[in-house]
Amino acid sequence: MEEKEKKPLKERLLNKYRLVVLNEETYEERLSYKLNKLNVFLLSAFIAIFIIITTICLIAFTSIKEYIPGYDSTLLRTTAAQNIERLDSLSYVIEKNQEFINSIGAVILGETTESQLNNERVINRLDISALDFKTNLEDSLLREIVQKEDRFNALKPAFSKIKFVLFSPIYGEVTSRFDYGKKHFGTDIAAPTNTPVKATADGVVFFAEWAIETGHVIMVEHSFGMISVYKHNSSGLVFQGELVKAGQVLALSGNTGELTTGPHLHFELWNDGNPINPEDYISFE
Numbered sequence: 004m005e006e007k008e009k010k011p012l013k014e015r016l017l018n019k020y021r022l023v024v025l026n027e028e029t030y031e032e033r034l035s036y037k038l039n040k041l042n043v044f045l046l047s048a049f050i051a052i053f054i055i056i057t058t059i060c061l062i063a064f065t066s067i068k069e070y071i072p073g074y075d076s077t078l079l080r081t082t083a084a085q086n087i088e089r090l091d092s093l094s095y096v097i098e099k100n101q102e103f104i105n106s107i108g109a110v111i112l113g114e115t116t117e118s119q120l121n122n123e124r125v126i127n128r129l130d131i132s133a134l135d136f137k138t139n140l141e142d143s144l145l146r147e148i149v150q151k152e153d154r155f156n157a158l159k160p161a162f163s164k165i166k167f168v169l170f171s172p173i174y175g176e177v178t179s180r181f182d183y184g185k186k187h188f189g190t191d192i193a194a195p196t197n198t199p200v201k202a203t204a205d206g207v208v209f210f211a212e213w214a215i216e217t218g219h220v221i222m223v224e225h226s227f228g229m230i231s232v233y234k235h236n237s238s239g240l241v242f243q244g245e246l247v248k249a250g251q252v253l254a255l256s257g258n259t260g261e262l263t264t265g266p267h268l269h270f271e272l273w274n275d276g277n278p279i280n281p282e283d284y285i286s287f288e
Contacts, residue, residue, distance in 0.1 A: 189271035218259025
């Protein structure tokens with residue numbers, strides 16, 4: 004038998020075929036297409052390319068891409084970056100607030116003086132090498148008078164605009180009064196041991212620790228930059244970070260610490276870092 008002659012590739016691709024669609028029952032011709040292998044190949048390639056391009060566009064320009072495993076959404080990346088920035092800012096604010104609280108706590112506990120705290124604030128803000136410290140006598144006297152007036156009237160602007168009621172933390176005989184000159188920044192109220200000590204106003208406990216000189220100490224931060232301090236307690240009943248309401252029991256009075264002379268509560272009020280006389284706003288008897 005003679006072998007069938009193999010036709011060239013071009014001729015085989017261009018060989019014409021006819022695709023016919025017939026009615027199954029009547030065998031009537033309904034559609035008819037003339038095709039060759041090249042046309043079929045080109046049509047298949049076009050359809051494949053179209054599907055690929057369409058899929059790429061859907062993934063690139065629609066939200067379908069977010070459902071692809073391992074794909075990071077642009078929105079998620081942006082949100083994550085914003086959250087990191089917010090976290091850094093909050094960390095900075097918390098750090099500065101903690102530094103302020105530690106400084107105030109050191110002053111209240113007697114570990115440093117208020118003048119040292121004020122000097123430290125000025126040094127942190129200014130280049131002291133560029134300052135001129137020359138002052139005359141009249142300027143020094145005027146500055147001292149203004150500072151004293153500001154210290155003892157620290158809460159008056161806030162009290163004149165807003166109704167702010169301070170409750171007595173404890174009732175009893177006042178045995179030692181506020182004396183700024185002697186650095187006695189609070190009021191001592193005699194009371195039997197384990198008498199409930201109550202919060203003077205709503206606030207947040209930011210210090211609840213033991214100190215050698217003042218025993219169990221509770222410090223509460225209130226509105227308008229005010230801080231209340233309760234010293235020489237026999238025990239504390241609240242924790243740092245706890246929200247407290249006015250009149251809530253914070254501790255039990257006692258006679259703890261090296262500086263105590265008997266069962267009493269040493270109560271202080273501070274406003275914007277300055278001590279104020281509690282008896283100007285609270286009646287203890």
